[in-house]
Amino acid sequence: MFNAKAYSTASSTSPLSSTVIARRDPTENDVQIEILFCGICHSDLHMARNEWSSVMPTVYPCVPGHEIVGRVTKVGSAVTKFKAGDLAGVGCLVDSDGTCAACKEGLEQFCPNQTLTYGFPDRHLGGVTYGGYSESIVVDERFVVSIPANLDLAATAPLLCAGITTYSPMKHWGVTAGKKVGIVGLGGLGHMGVKFAHALGAHTVVFTTSTNKVEDALRLGADEVILSRDANAMQKHAGSFDFILDCVSADHDINAYIQLLKRDGNMTLVGAPEKPLSLVSFGLIVGRRSVSGSPIGGLAETQEMLNFCGEHSISSDVEVIAMQQVNEAYERLLKADVKYRFSIDMASLKAE
Ligand SMILES: NC(=O)c1ccc[n+]([C@@H]2O[C@H](COP(=O)([O-])OP(=O)(O)OC[C@H]3O[C@@H](n4cnc5c(N)ncnc54)[C@H](OP(=O)(O)O)[C@@H]3O)[C@@H](O)[C@H]2O)c1
Ligand SMILES: [Zn+2]
Numbered sequence: 001m002f003n004a005k006a007y008s009t010a011s012s013t014s015p016l017s018s019t020v021i022a023r024r025d026p027t028e029n030d031v032q033i034e035i036l037f038c039g040i041c042h043s044d045l046h047m048a049r050n051e052w053s054s055v056m057p058t059v060y061p062c063v064p065g066h067e068i069v070g071r072v073t074k075v076g077s078a079v080t081k082f083k084a085g086d087l088a089g090v091g092c093l094v095d096s097d098g099t100c101a102a103c104k105e106g107l108e109q110f111c112p113n114q115t116l117t118y119g120f121p122d123r124h125l126g127g128v129t130y131g132g133y134s135e136s137i138v139v140d141e142r143f144v145v146s147i148p149a150n151l152d153l154a155a156t157a158p159l160l161c162a163g164i165t166t167y168s169p170m171k172h173w174g175v176t177a178g179k180k181v182g183i184v185g186l187g188g189l190g191h192m193g194v195k196f197a198h199a200l201g202a203h204t205v206v207f208t209t210s211t212n213k214v215e216d217a218l219r220l221g222a223d224e225v226i227l228s229r230d231a232n233a234m235q236k237h238a239g240s241f242d243f244i245l246d247c248v249s250a251d252h253d254i255n256a257y258i259q260l261l262k263r264d265g266n267m268t269l270v271g272a273p274e275k276p277l278s279l280v281s282f283g284l285i286v287g288r289r290s291v292s293g294s295p296i297g298g299l300a301e302t303q304e305m306l307n308f309c310g311e312h313s314i315s316s317d318v319e320v321i322a323m324q325q326v327n328e329a330y331e332r333l334l335k336a337d338v339k340y341r342f343s344i345d346m347a348s349l350k351a352e
């Protein structure tokens with residue numbers, strides 16, 4: 001074992017603060033990574049504050065962070081994909097059983113025995129896993145992905161969660177040229193959704209509550225922007241969407257979007273607000289529409305998404321911050337004041 005500087009929170013009401021955690025020495029299949037940047041996902045905030053207590057109660061101390069990019073410092077003897085000096089990424093998963101039907105299909109995000117990057121039982125050290133708000137991490141190479149050389153590293157970190165979480169459902173639901181696609185909520189996930197929908201050739205429409213994000217939405221690739229609190233503007237698009245991706249982190253009315261779907265249209269929820277949403281059945285019955293959910297993506301698809309980003313020069317629009325600014329960043333997330341992802345420069349941890 002070795003020590004690593006990190007930021008953790010001790011309870012649902014405590015701020016994140018400096019700490020030291022133990023990491024395992026790499027086993028033969030492990031890759032040890034010096035973390036250079038880690039994105040701040042709204043899920044980090046939900047978890048730090050135990051907002052998902054009914055589904056996944058948070059175990060404290062909690063070290064969040066699952067949008068990790070860094071440089072490989074050491075590899076185990078059986079590692080074949082990486083060597084010291086390589087760039088590497090780690091997302092929301094660090095382990096799975098490798099034997100279930102989902103794993104065999106490369107869909108580790110559905111493995112019943114998966115280990116999430118933080119807050120899940122750590123089968124090596126006991127206790128729970130600690131995430132990317134840290135100077136280093138040790139991960140089985142199966143859960144480490146390669147980073148395209150042409151992308152800015154700070155802007156690449158968010159691809160590991162916000163990127164794959166929006167890319168995967170679009171591929172699943174067939175987002176292509178000729179489709180009309182809506183993205184609800186222009187935050188970390190939403191702005192990646194806009195970039196992917198645009199790159200896949202769809203007619204891309206952003207729904208936002210923030211009047212000050214309209215120009216940015218167009219710059220990011222939207223063909224149209226709708227202020228979702230303007231009922232008239234919403235009504236004009238009734239029955240016209242093939243697919244809508246809901247990326248909202250807080251309570252909101254999903255029925256207003258369902259009625260914008262075409263017959264057999266689908267709305268996928270990736271946002272995971274603390275409180276249950278209410279659903280009017282008739283919105284689905286009329287038009288045989290569906291609402292579904294989608295969790296991150298498997299490792300093969302995560303690598304596919306990163307390669308796609310490399311080829312199309314897609315990365316996140318980031319505000320790079322120091323680790324010491326994380327509590328302030330969380331407060332800004334709650335005000336939808338992020339353009340469009342915070343990326344923590346881990347060099348700032350050296351000062352701790
Ligand atoms: N399914 C998965 O695998 C997965 C993966 C990662 C994250 N998530 C979840 O996805 C959600 C979004 O994450 P994120 O990191 O993108 O969050 P974020 O950066 O904070 O963005 C959320 C956006 O939602 C909109 N919003 C916020 N409060 C709202 C309200 N009260 N009513 C309507 N719209 C509101 C805002 O967009 P506008 O200003 O444009 O309105 C805001 O920018 C979170 O719940 C997160 O936990 C799920
Ligand atoms: Zn996330």
Ligand SMILES: [Zn+2]
Nearest residue numbers: 098100103111
């Ligand atoms: Zn499995």
